[in-house]
Amino acid sequence: MKCVNFKLLLLLFLAITSCSKDGDPVDPTDDTGGTPNPPPTTPTAIDLNAYANGSGVMMQAFYWDVEPRFGWWDLLSEKVEGWADAGVDRIWLPVASKGNSGGYSMGYDPSDYFDFGEYNQHGTVETRFGSREELENLIAKAHENDLEVIADIVLNHNSGGGLEYNPYREKETYTLFNEENGNASGMFNRNYEDFHPNSTSQSDAGNLFFAEQDVDHDVPYVQDWLWKKENSVAKYYKNVMGFDGWRFDYVKGFAPWVVKAWNDEVGGFSVGENYDGNAAVLEKWVEESGSAAFDFAAFYKMEEAFDRFQDLTYLERDMLRKTYPEKAVTFVANHDTEKDENQDNRISRVHKLQSYAYIMTHDGYPTVFYLDYEDEQFKAKIQQLIKIHNSIATGDVEVLYVDNDEYIMKRKGDVSNPGLILYISNSNGKKTRAVTSNWTNVTLMDYSGNSTYYPTSDGNGEVTIEAPANGFSIWSITK
Incomplete structure (x- = not known):
C-alpha cells in the first residue's frame, strides 16, 4: 500500500508542475520545495537599442x-x-x-x-x-x-x-x-x-x-x-x-x-x-x-x-x-x-x-x-x-499556448537577435506556465516592466514564466 500511495503522489506532483497555475511561479531548476532561488543580484537588461531591427x-x-x-x-x-x-x-x-x-x-x-x-x-x-x-x-x-x-x-x-x-x-x-x-x-x-x-x-x-x-x-x-x-x-x-x-x-x-x-x-x-x-x-x-x-x-x-x-x-x-x-x-x-x-x-x-x-x-x-x-x-x-x-x-511567430484566459507567443529572433516571448492573461489572478524558449541556461526578465520575477531556462530551453492578472509580460534574455 505504501508503494502504491507513493506512485500516486508522484504522478499527482508531476501533473501539477506541468500545468499553468495561479500564484507565484515555480522555477523548474529549484529543489528547495517550490521556493524560487533568485539570482544573487538583479540581472542586467540587454540594451534594446543595440538590437534595432x-x-x-x-x-x-x-x-x-x-x-x-x-x-x-x-x-x-x-x-x-x-x-x-x-x-x-x-x-x-x-x-x-x-x-x-x-x-x-x-x-x-x-x-x-x-x-x-x-x-x-x-x-x-x-x-x-x-x-x-x-x-x-x-x-x-x-x-x-x-x-x-x-x-x-x-x-x-x-x-x-x-x-x-x-x-x-x-x-x-x-x-x-x-x-x-x-x-x-x-x-x-x-x-x-x-x-x-x-x-x-x-x-x-x-x-x-x-x-x-x-x-x-x-x-x-x-x-x-x-x-x-x-x-x-x-x-x-x-x-x-x-x-x-x-x-x-x-x-x-x-x-x-x-x-x-x-x-x-x-x-x-x-x-x-x-x-x-x-x-x-x-x-x-x-x-x-x-x-x-x-x-x-x-x-x-x-x-x-x-x-x-x-x-x-x-x-x-x-x-x-x-x-x-x-x-x-x-x-x-x-x-x-x-x-x-x-x-x-x-x-x-x-x-x-x-x-x-x-x-x-x-x-x-x-x-x-x-x-x-x-x-x-x-x-x-x-x-x-x-x-x-x-x-x-x-523572427517567425509561434503560438506556444492558448486557451480562454492565456495566450503565449514566441518571436524566434535570428542569429543576432534574441527575440521574445509574450504572455497575455485574462485571468483575475497571476498565471504561470512552463514553456520551451530558444534560450538555454540564461536568466530572463520581463521587458514590459510588469513582472519582477527572473526565471532561468535550463539546458533544453525550458523555463517557467508568469503574467500578472489581466495583464501581460514580455520575456527575453539578460546580460
Whole structure:
C-alpha cells in the first residue's frame, strides 16, 4: 500500500508542475520545495537599442473633432521630435484640404483638394487644423526628424459643390465645383459628368457611398486630375506639399485598381481603409490593389478576445497579418472606433495595453492612436512597447499556448537577435506556465516592466514564466 500511495503522489506532483497555475511561479531548476532561488543580484537588461531591427510604428496624429480648432498643425509640430525619439517613423495626418463644413470639417467632406487653408470659402480661410503655412512647417519639422508624413486621401465622394441641372438624374444636384462653388483654387473643377451616373459609366464596381457626388474614376478627366497630370492631386501633394505616402479613405466605395494606378504613378507608402472584419476580404483587396490595408480582422479579434467574449482563443482566428504580414497595418483604436461613445466597435480602455502588447510583438506594422499615446496613464507603457517592437520583436511567430484566459507567443529572433516571448492573461489572478524558449541556461526578465520575477531556462530551453492578472509580460534574455 505504501508503494502504491507513493506512485500516486508522484504522478499527482508531476501533473501539477506541468500545468499553468495561479500564484507565484515555480522555477523548474529549484529543489528547495517550490521556493524560487533568485539570482544573487538583479540581472542586467540587454540594451534594446543595440538590437534595432529597422522597424518603426505609425502615429495616427488626430482624433475625431480635434481641438483646438485652427491650431492643430502647430500643436503637432511641437510633438514630432518626441515621437521620433520614441520610435515613430510615420505620422498619419487628417485630411488636409478644405471640406464642406469649413472650419468644423475633419476633411471627410472634401470640396477643394488644393485648398490647404489659404482660400476664403465655406466660411473660413484656414481649415479646422490651421493654415497652409502651418501645415508646410509641420511637414518640414517631421522631415527634419526623419518622419514620413502620410496624407489622408478621400477619393470616393465630394461635398460642397453648387447646384446644377443634372440630365442623368433629371434634377438639380450639388455637383458643380468651380471658383465660385466650393473650389476656389480653380484646380480640378468638376461638374455632373465627373460623378455617377454620367455618359461614361453608371456606378463603381463597388457600393455607392454618396449617390449624387460619387466620383467616377473611369472618367479620363478625373484620372488626369487625381493622379496623372503633373499638377494632379497625387503629384501636387507629393512634389509641392511634401507628403510621403497615402491613407486611402473608404476604399469599399471604388475599385482596387484606382489605388494601384495612383501608387504606380507616384509611389510611396500606402494603406487602405477597407472597413471589414473578414480577413479574406482584406486579403483580396491587398492582392488587387498592391497596397497595405488596416487589419480590421485583427482589430475585431482582439475586441472579441479581450472584451466581447473574454476568450483569448479568438486570437487564433484569421487575420490579415497572418497571411500578408508585410501588408497588414495593425491598430487598437482610430478616429472612427473612438468617436461618439461608440461602444460596439472599440476595445475597452482596461484592455488597450494588452492589445497594444499584442500588435507591438506580432508581425504587421503597428499604428498608435494619438489619444492613447498622449494619455499619461498609457504613455510610458506604450513607449516601452514601441521600443520592444523596434528591437526584439523579430523572427517567425509561434503560438506556444492558448486557451480562454492565456495566450503565449514566441518571436524566434535570428542569429543576432534574441527575440521574445509574450504572455497575455485574462485571468483575475497571476498565471504561470512552463514553456520551451530558444534560450538555454540564461536568466530572463520581463521587458514590459510588469513582472519582477527572473526565471532561468535550463539546458533544453525550458523555463517557467508568469503574467500578472489581466495583464501581460514580455520575456527575453539578460546580460
